[in-house]
Amino acid sequence: MAMAEPPILELKRLSAGYLDEPIVRAIDLTVPRRTITTLIGPNGAGKSTLMRAIYGLIRRFDGAIVFDGEDISDAKPIERLRRGIGFVPQGRCNFPGMSVRENLELGGYTLSRGEARAAIERVLALFPVLRQRFDVLAGNLSGGEQQILEMAMVMEAAPKLLLLDEPSLGLSPINQEQVFETIRTIRDGGVTVMVVEQNAYGALAISDTAVVLELGAKRLEGPARSIATDPRVRATYLGGSTEDVAEPGA
Amino acid sequence: MRKLGAILAGVVLAASSVGHALAQDGEPIPVLVSLPITGPVAAFGEHSRWGFELAFAQANEAGGIDGRPIAADFEDNRCNPAEGVKSVTQALSQKDYVVVLDGLCSSATLAIMPVIERAEIPMITANASATAIAEQSGVGGNKWMFKVNPADSGLTEAIVAWLDKEGKADKIALLAEDTDFGRAGSDGFSQALKKRGLELAAVEYYQQGTADFTGVLTKLKALDPNSIALYSIAADFQNLIRQYFSMGMKTPLTGRLILSDVPEEILKRGALDGTTTVQPYTIEVDTPENEAFVAAFEAMHGVKPNLLSFESYETGRLLVDAMERASAIEPAALRDAIESASYPSILGTAIEFDDNHLAHNNAVIMRVTDGKVEILGFSGT
Amino acid sequence: MNVDFVLQLLLNGLILGLIYALVAMGLSLIFGVLEIVNFAHGEFYMLAAMGCYFLTAGAGFGYWGAVVAVTAVSVCVGFVLYEVLLRRLGGRDFERSILLTLGLSMVLQNGALYLWTATPRMTTTQYTYESVVLGPVQAPLVRILAVVLAVISFVSLYLVLHHTRVGKAMRGVAQNRDAALMVGIDPRVVSRLAVAVGVGLSGVAGAALAPVYSVHPLMGFAFLFKAFAIVIIGGLGNVAGAAIAAVALGILESLASGFFSLVVVDGLAFVLMILVLLVRPHGLFGGGVRV
C-alpha cells in the first residue's frame, strides 16, 4: 500500500451538549479503520453524549467531525447514515410489534428493494441466530437477541462506522457474551466499531483501542490491553485523582 | 359623570345601531317573521317565506295599508326553540314591530309565545301544527297568539275517522320525530283511537337528524301493523322513506305525509300504494282561487307552491285584511282586528278564530293508488 | 319470523358497523402515527360527501367517477393539512392538537354552513332505489356498495401497512420513533403519508355514504364523536381494533334499536367508551399501529 489509509473518523476539539453548556469538551480523537474502539468511564462522563454528537443528534458547540476524509460537522443524522455511520442507541430500539423479518426489512429502508434483499441475506449470514427467529415478533425476543437484531438492522446499510451505545446494558452474562462475540464478527467483516460500555472489561477484551472519559474530557487513550490493566482507570470510576493509584484488585 | 356616561353610552349606541331606526308615519309597517332559514328544515322554511312574500307583495302592489307598505323582516330560528326565542327577543329590542308571524316549527312557536305575550305584540302562526299552541291561546291563555292552520288534533281526528270507516284503524304503529310536531301527532292519534276504543300498536320516537332508521324499520316490519303513522319531515323523511323503500316494506303509511316530497321513483313503483294522508292543502285542489294562487306563486318564485307556502300565503292575506280593518297600526289594535277576522279561504270556507284563537279550515284527505295520488275528499277540522 | 328479524338486525348492524369503521380507521391511523386527535376528521368526511353530491348532481360525474375524484382530492387535502398545520405540532402537544384541529373543524363546518346552509341534500345515483335480497333478509344496494368500499379500503390499508415499505415504516414510526430514526426513516414523510391516507379514508367514507344518508354540513360533527368512541374502544392507534369495535358497535346499536328504542342507541357508544376507559385505561393511550 503506497499511502497510509486515512482514519475513518477524526474528532477535532469537539464540544457538544444538550442545553446551554457542553457536556463533552474539546475532545480530540482519531479512530483507525477496521478496529473496535471502546469508550469507557464512569456514568456521567459523557460517553453517550459523545456518541450522539458523532451521529449528529445533539448540539455541537465547537470543534469539527471528519468522517472518511470529509467534514460532516453540520450534517443531519440521516445524511450521516447515508455517508456510512450507523448508530444503535441505548435501550431497546426496534419495532416490538413486528416480526424479525419486518424489522430487518425496515432496516434496509434507505436501500433500494434489491439491495435491501441482499442486505438481509448478508446480515442473516452474519447473525445466524436471527434466521431461527425470523418470524417471531421482535418484542418476544430475548434481550440479547433484540440487541443483535438492532445491530443487524443498522448493519444492513453497510455502514463503515458502527456506533453502539451500551449494547450489553440489562443483558444476562450469557447474552452479553453473545453480543460481544457479534461485535467482533462485525469488526472482522471490515467495519469500524465504536462502543460505549459499562461492562468495561467485557468490551476491552474484544477492543483494539480504548478511550477513557471523565467529566466530559478525555483522560486516557491507548491499546485496549494496556488500558485494561491501567490502575488509573479504576480511579476514574471510584474517585481519587488519577495519579493517586490504588492497589488494583486487592 | 352622568354626562360622560351619556356620551360613552351614545358612542356605544351609535356603533350598534346599524339598521336601528324607529318607525314613523308613512314609513313601512315593520312585520317580524320567525322561521327556519337554516337548519334541517330550511327548505320548508323557504317555502313558508315565499308564501308570506307573495301575500305582502300583492298587498303592497295594491297600495299598501293607507299608503304604507308592509316590510317583513325574516329572522332565522333554525327550527330550534332557544334560537327562536333569542332571535325574536333580539329583533323586538331593535325595532317596533306591530306583529310577529311564524312559520313551521311548533317547538319554536311554543317557545316564542311567552315572549310576544310579555311584549304584548300579536303573533299568528301559519304552519306550526302542534295542538298545544291553540290549547294555550285565546280565552284563559295567551291572548296575543293566533293559529291559522288546523291543529294536529283536528287533522288526526279527520284521518282516523276515515281509516275507521275503511276498517283499517286497528293495529296502527306510529313513528314520529321527537318534537312538538311528532308528539302532537302521537297524542292526536292516541286520542282519536281511544274514542273508538282502540290504541296504537307501537310508538317510536326518533331525534331530528337521525340518519339511520334500518333498526327501527326492521322492528316495525316484524310487528306487521296495518299501517304506520309517520310524523317526519324534510331530511329525516327523505332518509326514512328511502330506507323504508329499499328494505322492501309494504306496510301502508298514514299520518301527515307530504306526498309531493316522496321521490317520484318510489311512488311510481307502487311502494306506497294504500297509503293515506291528511293535509291542510294540496296543489291539486280544483278551485279558481287556488288556480290563481298557484299561478301567481309560480310567476313570483318560479316553483309550484306546497302546503307551507299556501298556509303562509293565507296567513299573510289574513293579516293584510286585519290591518285594513284595524283602528290603528299598532299591536293592540291589530290584535283586536285579527280576533274578529272572517277571511275567505282559497279552500272555500271562511276563516274565523274560535275561543282558542284557532281557525278551522278544511283538510284534504289523500290516498295513493297505483303510484298516483288521489284526493279522497275534504273534511272539517 | 323471529329468526329473520334477528338476522335482518344483524345484517343492518354489520353494514352500519363497516360504515363506522371506514371513518374510524383514518382517525385511528392518524392518532397512531402522529399522536394527534383530529377533531376536524368529521369535516373531511362531510366535505367529501358534499363533493360527491355536487359532482353527481351538478357536474355530470357518474357515481364511481365521483368516488375516485373525491378520494383523490381528500388524499391531497391530507398532504396539505399535514404540511400546513399538523407539522407544527410537537408529539407531546396533546391539548394543542385538540385546539388546533377543533379550530380547523370550526372553519370547515361553519364555512360549509355559510356556503350551503344546513339544508340537507340527497344524492341520487342509479343505485338509489335498488336493493339486494339475501334469502329472508334485504339490504339497500347503496349500503352494500358502501360496505364494499369499506372492505376494499380496509384490505388495501392492511396490504399497505403490511406489504409495502412505506406502510411498514408507518407502523414503525408508531411503534418506536427512535428506532425509525435509527434505520433512516424520515418521520415527516411517514406522518405526512399517514395524514394523507387517514383523510383519504374519510374521503372514501364521505363518497360511500353520500348516497346512503342525507348530506349536510353538520353530518360530520355528529359522526366524529361516534368515531372517537370507536377509536377509544378499539384502543387508540389500533386500526384493526377500531374496525372490530366499529362492527361490534354497529351490531349492538342495531340490536338495541330492534329490541329497545332508538333513544338507547344514541348514548350507547359513549357509555361503552367510558366503561372501556375505566376498565382498561392504561392500554389506551399509546401503542402503535397494529392491524
Add this chain to the structure above:
Amino acid sequence: MSGGGPSNKDTLFAAQGLGKRYHGVDAVADVGFEIERGSIVALIGPNGSGKSTTVDCLTGFQRADAGRWWLGGRELTGLSASRHARAGLTRTFQNVRAFDEMSLLENLCLGAQQRDAGSWWQAFTGGPAERRAQAKMEARALELLEMVGLDHYAEAPAEILSYGQRKLVAIAASIMARPDLIMLDEPVAGVNPTMINRIEAMIRALNADGVTLLIVEHNMEFIMRIADRVLVLASGRLIADGTPDEVRRNPEVLDAYLGRSRAPHAV
C-alpha cells in the same frame, strides 16, 4: 415499633426489603438500608442499577412492589409523593426541574408553603396570619437565594437561569420546608466545576444546619469528598455499604462498574 422499623434512635430513615419489577425484571430487589441522623449518604452504582428507581419508590413517585420504609419512626410505605414531602422527606430530580414561568422567590416559597402557610381559606382571605406566613417564607427564600448567590434574580422567572443555577434553585427549594431528609438525584451531573463547588458548599452548609442527605451521583470525586457513607447498587441489589474508602477498595464494587464477565486475568 410494630413490625420492624428503625433499629436505634439515631436512625432517621430506614428501608427494608424494597422491591420493584418492570416487565417481569427486577429493577430493585430486596434493598434495605438505614440513614443516621445528620449524615450524608451517597447511593452509587452503574447505569441501570436501580438508583433512581430506589429514590422514586422511597419518595412515593413510584409504587413499590415490596418493602417498607420509615422516617423518624413513622412509616411512609405506600403514601403518595406529596404525603412523603409533608412528612419531611423531600427530593430533587435528575433532570433539573423548576417552575419555569415563576420567579425564583415563588419557586422557593412553594417549597415552604405546605409547612409554613395556613389553610386554603387563609390563603383566600389573605388575613394577617397569611401575610405573616408569606413574609416569613419570603425572608427565608431570600436568605437561601443569597446563600447560593442568586438573590439579585429573586424576581426573575426561573427559565432565564443556566442549568447549573437551576440545580442550585432546586436544592434550595427542596430545603425550604426544613425537611428531615433530602434525597438529591444527581445534583452535579452536567454542571461545570465552578458550579460543582458552589453546590458542594451549599450541601455542606445544609448538613451543618442539621439536614440529613441521601445523594445519588455519578461524579465519584464529588461523592468521595462529601459522603460519610456510600451505598452501592448493582443490578438492583445492594452490594456494598461503607465509608468511601472501604467502598473504593471493595473489588465487588469495581467489578460492578467495570464488568466481570470477561475480566482480564491481569486484574
Add this chain to the structure above:
Amino acid sequence: MRRAPALATLALAIAAALPFLIGDAYIYTLGLTICVFAVLASGLNLVYGFAGLLSLAQVAFFGIGGYGTAILVVDHGWSMGPAVLVAGVLATVAGLVVAYASLRLSRHAFAIVSLVFSLLCVIVARDWVSLTRGPMGMPGLPSPTIALPGLPPWQLSGPRDFYILLLVYAVAVLLLLYRVMRCRIGRTLLAIRQNEPLAQSMGQNPLAYRLFSIGLSAWVTGMAGGIFVFHLTIVDPSIFDFYYLETMLIMVVVGGPGSFWGVLGAAVFFSAIPDLLRFSADLRLVLYGLVLIAAVLAMPGGVAGLLRRRRLRRWREARR
C-alpha cells in the same frame, strides 16, 4: 398589565351607570352577554390556564345549571336564588365526578371524558323527556323574583333587570376568581401545571388542587347558566351547543391561559365585536376558528403570553 385594575374599575363604573343612562334593550342584551361570557371564560381559564386541564365539559356545567334551575323553579316551585345556588352545586358535583374518574388515568383522559360527558348531557336533555321535556325544551320560564332581606322583592322582567343581575353576579364571580388566582392557591395551581412532580415533591397534592379548580369553575359556570336561561325564558338541549364551548376556548386561548386580565379582555372583545359587526353566526364561527388556529400556532400564550415574553427578554438582556 399594571394598568389593568384601573381600566377595569373604569369599565365597571361605566357598566354600572348604563342602566340609569339609556333604555336600550339591545345594549342591555349585549352587556349581559358580555357578563355571561366573562364568567364562562374566566371559569375555563381557572381549569385550563391554571390547572392545565383542557375541560370540554364547561358547556355541560352551563347546561346543567340552566336545566337544574329551570326544573327546580318550574317543577318544584323554588324561588330563583336558591335554585341557582343548588343547580350550581349540581354542576360542581358532576364536575367532580367526571374529574375524579378520569384524572386517575391521565390529563388526556380527562379531556376526552369531559368531551363525552358534554355529549351525554345533550342525550339526557333530549331523551329524558319526563324530566327535561326533551327536544322541545322548557319554554316560557317565569319572570323570577329576587327577595333580599330588607329590600322590596325585585321582579326581573326585561333585559335591563337581567343585565343588572348578571353584572352583579359577574363582578362577584370575577372578584372571587381573581382572588383565588392571585393568592397562594392560584400560584400552586400554576406550579402544578408547569411541573407536577416537582409540586408533589414539595408536598402539594395535585389531585386536590385540580378537583378544587374544576369544582369552583363548574359552580360559577353552572350558576351563570341558571341565571341566563331565565333571561332567555327557555332552556332546551341547544344550551349544550358547542358554540358556547368554542367561544369560551377562543377567549381563553387568545387572551392567554393563566392570565386573568388577558382572558377577561378577550371575553369582552369576543362577546361584543362580532355582534357589533353583525356577522352571521356561521361566518363568526369561521372567523373564530381561524383565530383559534392562528393563536395556537403563533402565540401559544395568547396575548398575555406575548407580553410575558417581552418581560422575559428584558430579564435575559439584564443577565448578559
